[in-house]
Amino acid sequence: MSTPDVDVVVVGAGPAGSCAAIVAARAGLSVVLLERGPFPGSKNMYGGVVYPRILDQLIPNWWEEAPIQRWVTRRSTMLLTETQALTVDFRSEAWGQPPYNGATAFRPDWDHWLASHAEAAGAQVLTDTTVVGLLRDSSGAVTGVRTDRPDGDLTARVVIACDGVNSFLAKEAGLYTHTDAKHFTLGVKETLSLPKEVIDERFAVRERDGVDIEIIGGTGKVNGGGFLYTGLDTLAVGVVLKLPKLAAQQQRPEQLIAGLKQHPAIAPLVQGAELKEYSAHLIPEAGVAMMPKMTMPGMLVAGDAAALCLAAGIWLEGVNFAMASGMYAAEAAVEAVGKGDMSAAGLAGYQRRLEGTFVLKDHRKLRRAPELVLSDRVQHLYPPMVANVVERMFHVDNPNPKPGLRRILDQERRKAGVKRRDLLRDGWTGFRSFG
Amino acid sequence: MNEPTISFQERMETAEFRVHHQAHIVVDGKVCADCSTRECVIACPANLFVPTSDGGIVFNYEQCFECGTCYIVCNREGAISWHYPEGGHGVVFRRT
Numbered sequence: 001m002s003t004p005d006v007d008v009v010v011v012g013a014g015p016a017g018s019c020a021a022i023v024a025a026r027a028g029l030s031v032v033l034l035e036r037g038p039f040p041g042s043k044n045m046y047g048g049v050v051y052p053r054i055l056d057q058l059i060p061n062w063w064e065e066a067p068i069q070r071w072v073t074r075r076s077t078m079l080l081t082e083t084q085a086l087t088v089d090f091r092s093e094a095w096g097q098p099p100y101n102g103a104t105a106f107r108p109d110w111d112h113w114l115a116s117h118a119e120a121a122g123a124q125v126l127t128d129t130t131v132v133g134l135l136r137d138s139s140g141a142v143t144g145v146r147t148d149r150p151d152g153d154l155t156a157r158v159v160i161a162c163d164g165v166n167s168f169l170a171k172e173a174g175l176y177t178h179t180d181a182k183h184f185t186l187g188v189k190e191t192l193s194l195p196k197e198v199i200d201e202r203f204a205v206r207e208r209d210g211v212d213i214e215i216i217g218g219t220g221k222v223n224g225g226g227f228l229y230t231g232l233d234t235l236a237v238g239v240v241l242k243l244p245k246l247a248a249q250q251q252r253p254e255q256l257i258a259g260l261k262q263h264p265a266i267a268p269l270v271q272g273a274e275l276k277e278y279s280a281h282l283i284p285e286a287g288v289a290m291m292p293k294m295t296m297p298g299m300l301v302a303g304d305a306a307a308l309c310l311a312a313g314i315w316l317e318g319v320n321f322a323m324a325s326g327m328y329a330a331e332a333a334v335e336a337v338g339k340g341d342m343s344a345a346g347l348a349g350y351q352r353r354l355e356g357t358f359v360l361k362d363h364r365k366l367r368r369a370p371e372l373v374l375s376d377r378v379q380h381l382y383p384p385m386v387a388n389v390v391e392r393m394f395h396v397d398n399p400n401p402k403p404g405l406r407r408i409l410d411q412e413r414r415k416a417g418v419k420r421r422d423l424l425r426d427g428w429t430g431f432r433s434f435g
Numbered sequence: 436m437n438e439p440t441i442s443f444q445e446r447m448e449t450a451e452f453r454v455h456h457q458a459h460i461v462v463d464g465k466v467c468a469d470c471s472t473r474e475c476v477i478a479c480p481a482n483l484f485v486p487t488s489d490g491g492i493v494f495n496y497e498q499c500f501e502c503g504t505c506y507i508v509c510n511r512e513g514a515i516s517w518h519y520p521e522g523g524h525g526v527v528f529r530r531t
Contacts, residue, residue: 036519036520037523038453038527039530041528041530042526042527042528043525043526043527044528045500045528067531069531106528106529106530107528108528108529109530127522127523128522129522129523130519130520130521130522132518147522148522149522166503181507181508184504184507186478186502186504188480191529243478243504243507243508246477246508247472247474247477247478247508249477251477253478254443254446254480275441276449276529277449277450277528278446278447279500279528280480280481280500280502280504281500281502282502282504282507
């Protein structure tokens, strides 16, 4: 067998790919990081919040240089009906100081920054290059990739596929058994311009402090969720929509964003803000239920390509799972190259690391959460039920005396058409997931 | 207190597309002709699937976000053949 062109080819310069390239290059391996866009991050979009603590060791004091918009010091979870809003709002000064918690950031900025670290570590970053397929030997082991450049075959000891939610590489290798529309949500977003002072005032924050609002019940008949995040002088407002429901309900994505923006609880926050950019991306929503095999001879799969995106209602995380899985994939690749064993056994350090850390621990613990959060009851029956209970609790209906909470609960449950048995079952599922 | 409404075309003009002369997605109108559900028409965030009066579908690839929604919601084998655009082409989201 001829000597491969490089030790490691990483496909996709998103957060998974760049972290993989950083780790592999720093370990002394020769690394090529391929990106199909004109610059890293140019194809990438998300809601808007990143949780970067996984970078503590990779890029010490990352917060001094990371291109963030605002530090999230206020987190709100909002339950909407057409005319009501129930918000749980939390703020912490600690989240506005190192080492911080969440931050709003634009992916073209964030991914570009991470890729610059990969380059600094010695990886060769090759943009404008689309990978069109895998190279494999007679045993089926991956030996490299085919790109759309002239003479574009690139051989490697290990390929790390970080090629995103559509991962044609993982599919080509047969690591996904099937693609099911119900495992995906479509995220659509409007980035809106608004002066910083106006944002500070409307959202009651100062300096670089920012707000993360997660919304349930704001997407009409389509199961999904909404979000509103503050950038420095921008707002990100959007919806996440369950694909089969979106198609069935005959409501277009941009109409659903418009509906959310017109809600009485949201409209005053976005009023007067001008559309700066409209964007869309798929989200691998179903967690464990859709995950592919992530290891095969000569190849590892990380980030969205491996469905490592946590969509669990109150927790919406993806970039941190991507960065971590990319790092762990590269650590395993370094071990394999060191041993000269690129078989599945030689690369087994990847799965071991995923299992031993938050990457798969969080996913396994929350494996029932995505389905519960997007279920018809949680989406369409519980929000009005809960909002009505709260409205009646705080509605002073003199000369009538205050009704007891238990009676309100029972009446509203029946009015919403919720069976006690289903409520208990969902409560138990929620408790087991989130508790 | 209504926001000024913008047309869909104006909405799409906020995003940058470096269009390649070759389409990266090809839709086989023959397969679509007898499809009554037309999931792609509703779900495509860029509204690239346009029904025609004779019951067909016209597809434009130029302003595609490359999200993958269309081929995932499509129920018809062979209706949509989907690839990423040539390197350096297609949608380019903004840096600040």
